[in-house]
Amino acid sequence: xxxxxxxxxxxxxxxxxxxxxxxxxxxxxxxxxxxxxxxxxxxxxxxxxxxxxxxxxxxxxxxxxxxxxxxxxxxxxxxxxxxxxxxxxxxxxxxxxxxxxxxxxxxxxxxxxxxxxxxxxxxxxxxxxxxxxxxxxxxxxxxxxxxxxxxxxxxxxxxxxxxxxxxxxxxxxxxxxxxxxxxxxxxxxxxxxxxxxxxxxxxxxxxxxxxxxxxxxxxxxxxxxxxxxxxxxxxxxxxxxxxxxxxxxxxxxxxxxxxxxxxxxxxxxxxxxxxxxxxxxxxxxxxxxxxxxxxxxxxxxxxxxxxxxxxxxxxxxxxxxxxxxxxxxxxxxxxxxxxxxxxxxxxxxxxxxxxxxxxxxxxxxxxxxxx
Ligand code: CO8
Numbered sequence: 001x002x003x004x005x006x007x008x009x010x011x012x013x014x015x016x017x018x019x020x021x022x023x024x025x026x027x028x029x030x031x032x033x034x035x036x037x038x039x040x041x042x043x044x045x046x047x048x049x050x051x052x053x054x055x056x057x058x059x060x061x062x063x064x065x066x067x068x069x070x071x072x073x074x075x076x077x078x079x080x081x082x083x084x085x086x087x088x089x090x091x092x093x094x095x096x097x098x099x100x101x102x103x104x105x106x107x108x109x110x111x112x113x114x115x116x117x118x119x120x121x122x123x124x125x126x127x128x129x130x131x132x133x134x135x136x137x138x139x140x141x142x143x144x145x146x147x148x149x150x151x152x153x154x155x156x157x158x159x160x161x162x163x164x165x166x167x168x169x170x171x172x173x174x175x176x177x178x179x180x181x182x183x184x185x186x187x188x189x190x191x192x193x194x195x196x197x198x199x200x201x202x203x204x205x206x207x208x209x210x211x212x213x214x215x216x217x218x219x220x221x222x223x224x225x226x227x228x229x230x231x232x233x234x235x236x237x238x239x240x241x242x243x244x245x246x247x248x249x250x251x252x253x254x255x256x257x258x259x260x261x262x263x264x265x266x267x268x269x270x271x272x273x274x275x276x277x278x279x280x281x282x283x284x285x286x287x288x289x290x291x292x293x294x295x296x297x298x299x300x301x302x303x304x305x306x307x308x309x310x311x312x313x314x315x316x317x318x319x320x321x322x323x324x325x326x327x328x329x330x331x332x333x334x335x336x337x338x339x340x341x342x343x344x345x346x347x348x349x350x351x352x353x354x355x356x357x358x359x360x361x362x363x364x365x366x367x368x369x370x371x
Pocket of ligand 1: 051052053056057060061125154155185186188189194195200235257259260261262264265298299302329331332357358359
């Protein structure tokens with residue numbers, strides 16, 4: 001194989017929300033709801049809402065805070081959703097702005113000019129709009145020739161996007177591809193839902209993938225990759241273009257992220273560990289050759305379980321780094337943010353795995369070796 005991860009780049013919003021801040025707002029909402037519905041709750045026709053807790057969130061998920069595009073809107077008990085100012089058609093769209101910033105960071109780290117890039121893939125859980133493609137808007141803003149397209153595979157958007165780029169390089173269609181993963185998740189989250197209000201944060205990450213001949217001995221050679229999907233309703237959002245035409249118009253809550261967290265945990269962990277071990281065998285790799293696993297960042301306990309199954313032993317924190325404490329779950333960007341933040345200390349020839357998993361279900365593996 002001849003594709004190389006040359007560099008990565010990151011964008012985060014300026015503001016973040018701690019568990020304590022989020023829980024204080026949620027609990028104020030619960031207190032008000034229960035007071036306003038006291039009679040109906042007493043009659044048994046309305047169910048009282050339970051408060052959230054920072055202790056539960058950190059223990060169940062490993063999350064301590066999350067970045068957001070608008071802290072004030074999220075923490076306003078009368079609103080509990082970020083405020084997004086509409087932009088004119090001739091202004092850069094919000095997710096394009098985030099993606100372009102991450103892409104510029106990746107290009108700068110590689111010392112590359114936009115003219116060196118042949119294609120842009122925008123891959124993420126949800127696109128801000130369907131057309132024109134977000135990737136084409138970003139391509140234009142960056143000043144890249146060639147072509148761009150959008151794709152979505154929920155939490156596996158990052159790895160599936162990279163694999164598309166790797167395949168384009170392997171087939172000679174492109175010599176340099178930018179994969180941009182803008183995950184603006186907080187507008188998709190129901191901040192009034194106790195089970196999920198803490199889970200997601202906003203971020204954008206970009207990966208520059210080049211042909212090895214152009215990479216000048218810098219970066220990470222891709223030594224194996226695979227994709228897997230298996231239908232499940234356990235993580236779902238019914239947001240879509242048909243909503244406005246449905247009679248009766250669907251409840252807005254149905255358009256937010258919902259999941260059966262326990263089922264996801266139980267079904268996805270063994271599925272992913274088995275996929276990684278099978279992929280390793282088919283690429284002639286062994287668990288003890290993996291210096292680091294950059295796993296999807298949904299839940300710290302999930303990552304501990306998957307990493308232990310893959311290594312076949314207890315492991316040190318830097319063998320499977322976690323970024324959930326600072327970022328929370330950033331959907332398709334998570335494993336790439338972990339890679340971006342924690343890829344130091346590798347000698348030439350040492351190997352690691354970038355692996356995503358989540359809604360779909362979907363899972364993607366990209367095995368890399370330091371040049
Ligand atoms: N505060 C206090 N207590 C709570 C809270 C809360 N906020 N929430 C639940 N509890 C209580 C429950 O009521 C329950 O109480 P009891 O035992 O009395 O019934 C107790 O805590 C335990 O509840 P759970 O069993 O639900 O808790 P878990 O330990 O399972 O933890 C998790 C919940 C964290 C959700 C966990 O199940 C998990 O992380 N599972 C994996 C989920 C996962 O990986 N999902 C992937 C989603 S990401 C993805 O695929 C991308 C989709 C696209 C994203 C789009 C962007 C928005």
